[in-house]
Amino acid sequence: MAKAEGFDVVGITSPDAIQTAPANLKAFLQAGNHGTMNWLAETAKRRGNPRMLWRKVRSIALFGLNYGPQGDPLATLADQQAATISVYARNRDYHDVIKGALKRIGSRFAAQAGPKAGAGIKVFVDTAPVMEKPLAAAAGLGWQGKHTNLVSRQLGSWLFLGAMFTTADLPVDEPETDHCGSCRACLDICPTDAFPAPYQIDARRCISYLTIEHKGPIERALRPLMGNRIFGCDDCLAVCPWNKYAQAAAEVKLQARDDLMAPRLADLARLDDAGFRKLFSGSPIKRIGRNRFIRNVLIAIGNSAEPELIGAIRSHLGDPDPLVRGAAVWALSRLAEPAAFGRQAQAHAGGENDAGVAGEWAAGLAAGPGEAL
Ligand code: B12
Ligand code: SF4
Ligand code: SF4
Secondary structure, eight states, X not given: OTTTTTOSXXXXXXXTSOTTHHHHHHHHHHTTTTTTOHHHHHTHHHHHOHHHHOTTOOEEEEEEEEOOOSSOTTGGGGOTTBOEEOGGGSSSOHHHHHHHHHHHHHHHHHHHHTGGGTOOEEEEXXXXXXXXXXXXXXXXXXXXXXXXXXXXXXXXXXXXXXEEEESSOOOOOOOOOOOOTTOOHHHHHOTTOOOSBTTBOOGGGOHHIIIIIOOSOOOTTTGGGGTTEEEOOOHHHHTOGGGGGOOOOOOGGGSOOGGGTSOBHHHHHTOOHHHHHHHTTTSGGGGGHHHHHHHHHHHHHHTSOOGGGHHXXXXXXXXXXXXXXXXXXXXXXHHSOHHHHHHHHHHHGGGXXXXXXXXXXXXXXXXXXXXXX
């Protein structure tokens, strides 16, 4: 049933299988590693214990869908005029793809089990308070690697997860064991040093968090480390040696759109709200909205070392949103000659009424060319 709906792997576990997860989640939250993702803290009790989310649950089926890239997912990192969009966001929103498939499986399962068996079901993908990775490891789909994501011996790192809770008693699968060994490739490649220890992440430093979840200005010290990654990051996933078993996604909706493989930064910087919505209709990128997206593009432009991209920055110096204006000032400070930056500061900084943006002008004036952090 799961294969017919496009899933690559499925396993069953018990709601009591993730005994250490609540304490680990608590340690993660106490360290502040969730940043501004308050929803993780607010739902911690239910998240750590599936029975608190649904009292009647007796078994949990975990589903994995392969979204493997066709070529090297990190190839565009060296292209300074282009943006890198993480593999998962190069086409349709996986939430929609998986949720639809899970609902169809759930209805068929409930119908087959019959009302007498009392097989109630609920399906979850990503956004519900469910710890999908520990549950998937318990169901034998893979193990949580040192980068904290689930790695599969059959498919490597490129696996979306979804869960079906049911009131039916199902035979459980064996959990998968850890196959990281002495490898630490994912820890060493992380551009922002986001792993305080193996198997632990500080989301506040993760480029995926910074570009997707974080709503305000990005910490100045982290901006230069982001390179041209404008939505998500795949570095720690891509270097995993278990990807030698990875296959390209079979699901057409998850295969990269040509225009999102290496979009030009100058083109992206030109997008107004309508253009943004049109380009990213049906894409997970649409969720962050035009202004946060332009913030990310401007940071990538600031990291490009390409003075010819200055033209793509200028119009944003007067953007109504301080988030965009501040990022534009920073990008300009990285690319413009000091005299040219000084002229722009004279034209704009005096009339600036946002303290954060005024601070960006001041920091740009204080730093030498290309030194702005
Ligand atoms: C919040 C979140 C994020 C946050 C935080 C990431 C994280 N590792 O938690 C951010 C925005 C950074 C993020 C990024 C990404 N995400 Co995300 N994310 C989630 C989400 C919604 C919740 C994860 C969660 O519960 N985190 C809380 C921590 C505590 O849980 P944990 O990671 O399982 O932690 C375990 C261990 O690390 C350890 N641990 C953690 N902290 C500590 C502290 C101590 C002291 C100890 C001892 C242990 C310990 O114990 C925990 C339990 O086993 C899930 C969907 C879901 N509902 O599960 C998707 C999910 C994990 N994300 C996913 C993806 C694809 C990504 C990205 C690859 C996207 C991208 N390309 O940019 C990156 C990968 C970054 C990375 N290395 O993790 C997929 C992963 C699929 C897979 N194969 O594992 C998921 C499952 C979504 C899905 N349905 O497919 N994500
Ligand atoms: S996704 Fe990127 S920034 Fe985040 S932990 Fe992995 S390598 Fe580091
Ligand atoms: S890169 Fe190495 S350490 Fe990281 S998850 Fe893969 S096998 Fe484990």
